[in-house]
Amino acid sequence: MTRTEHVEIEGTPLVATLVPGNGIGLLALHGSNEGGTAELARTVADRCGATSLVFTQPGVRRPVHIPSPRMAVAHCALLREFLERVALTVSLHGHMRPEAPHTVYLGGGNRDAAHVLAEALAAGIPQFPAVTDLTEIPAALRGVHSRNPVNLTRLGGVQVELPLLARTSGEANTPPGAVVDALTAGVRGLSSA
Template sequence: MTRTEEVEIEGVPMVATLVPGRGGIGLLALHGSNEGGTAQLAELVARRCAATSLVFTQPRVRPPVHIPSPRLGPEHCALLREFLARVSLTVSLHGHLRPETPHTIFLGGRNRTAAHVLAEALTATAPDFRAVTDPTAIPPGLRGMHPGNPVNLTRLGGVQVELPLLARTSGGADIPPGPVVEALVAGVEELLTCGAPRRDPGLC
């Protein structure tokens, strides 16, 4: 059953929307109003995989305020605490606007095994985009390695997926392109099939 919670973080009113699912994978969009298409992508992939999703939006704030992920902690939101307790691994969807990498998807976060699983799915199904997993090749602000970042607070950590505009919108609207949706669905389903992946190599 879908549930919502109104929260205020650093003076910014937000709405958190949780859709519980099955399995140990959760889709998270912390900046649903700031980073177009990420909320829609989290909801689509979670629905297709019967996974849990949690999306934060700022429906009454114009323009939306970007609060860094480590400052959007569970102490602010009961639904985030429930999300973190419900799932063992998080796939956190974000958007970047790096002009030098308009076709690059960066896969950060502390679960490097899961990052490689998602990268393989993206390479196979969304070949127009380059999937980067090497943390040293990811811009520091996009690596998602901070211990307080919600992507790293589940039992097995998670993957911070930083998507360029072309990988999360289409036709000037917040409609994720089909190949990216299909790739993330395939990657999440692989993670679900293999069980909760460890942080170290050796999945499945």
């Protein structure tokens, strides 16, 4: 059931890969830029039976970062399908804030879902404190823009901004097992909420 689509956004060629599942969607818009996010999206979705959509720039040495609100549905049929299929999105991103090397920021429009994820992350990876208060999240990481795909599903979603240590474990882009487990527990919590 895995499907791929070659798209071009702002002159940048990308490959979108959709794996259909249930009504929770794991999204990695910057799978080549933000190491570990593509792997996390695929693994957590697989464990939870969720839908995943991952964008990559295969074979590109220096991937281009296109801001999330500009990853518009007009560019990609699989993104449109993803947004129609899922009710709630968990969009995985990476940050490199030197002042917050262990902090996970939980933005996006669905604040209740952000709190559900925060509880699961606090239980599973307390070494990576989760911040849900939008006023304490750097403006560029809040994920509240109305055109950001995380906010375009029926129930909106949560933009999960992970520091490098929470998304890679030294072996290429392999996320730490504890992070995978905690995020999986959070997504399962969203499914039952």
